[in-house]
Amino acid sequence: GRFVQEGKATIRFHQPEQDICISKADPINLKALLSAVKLAHHGQEMTRAQVSTLTPATSSQVEPPRTKMTVTKRKDYPLTKSFPGSLVELRINHCTLNRIDTRILGLKHLKLLDMSHNNIRSLPETFGELICLADLNLSNNQLTEFPGKLFQSAVNNSLQSVDLSHNKLSRLPNQLCNCADLVSMKLDSNQLSGLPPSIGLLRKLRFLTATRNSITLLPASFLHLRLDTVDLFENPFLEDGPSTLMGKLRFPPLVEITARVVKKHRIHYTEEDLPRTLISYLEGGKRCLCGQLCFESFVRFLARLDLHRLAHTVTAVDSQGRTHAPLEAFLCSESCSAKYKKHPAGFWK
16 A cells, blocks of 8 residues: 555454554565464465564664554544553543543553543443553533443552543432542542441542532441541531431341342342332442441431541632531441440541
8 A cells, every 4th residue: 555655554463462663664675574473364374575684783772662643623633543552641632522432442551641621421331342441530521410321340450540620410320429539539529418328438549639529418427537638628518516426227028138139248239139218228338437328217417527537628618617427327237236235426437
């Protein structure tokens, strides 16, 4: 083809996933090389190929694999060319993209993906194919939901930082709390009515900002966080008061007993295994202060949480300088209820 006549070619390997880009080659030698590669690929005798002895390239002639790429203008976005398979960091900003290119999902070495300042409205369910992704920035987009399926993939073991600020999210999936290595989470300027019930499972989380949302209560598991910085400024928190028990414990129904066992032993399930109604039931559990999940049989209480108790640096939650917020907590059994009644002003780990 025309590119070969210009001394250019790209040889793509499936295993390992790597591209070899050739340029400024002698067209005749390049044709011979490509013929040899084709014969080898089809398992034919290499003696049929006429390949001349090549002069080894100098270090200055060999381009190292490209590991970083930044696109800040729509006209520079690669429409006809593929993304280099060796990319480790990819930044695409201010390009008015409304979706994530499926070609990006094939970048198996990608650790940082910054697609902030676009018009992305949703994420593909296959987003979890980015098995090395550690730093995700999707701030300043139009996201209305964050798929829970994303956190049923290898991303759980790699994601360390996520920035979802300045979107239109009204809720976050509880599966987000499966990201055991998550250190930083930015959720500012969304429409969140609350934080995930199991947020306390993020034991490595150190930086949390969720300013200017619609959060009225903090979930009970928030107590288990140990943060360096927390900022919950300008949320319409309820006026918190003394701890008061609401509701009455009853013997849990069979469906709740089963759900508690499934969650306790982390039994894996998918939409192919269970009807959607049961999946919704399993995802709607409340976490007791003892750490166990409860679904129907529980008592609820509101308490005041001093944010200094769990963070070194605390930004006031309002213009009056308050640094405490109301906590919605649940008690799953008579044993937990008895502990609470014995020490109503305290909590246990």
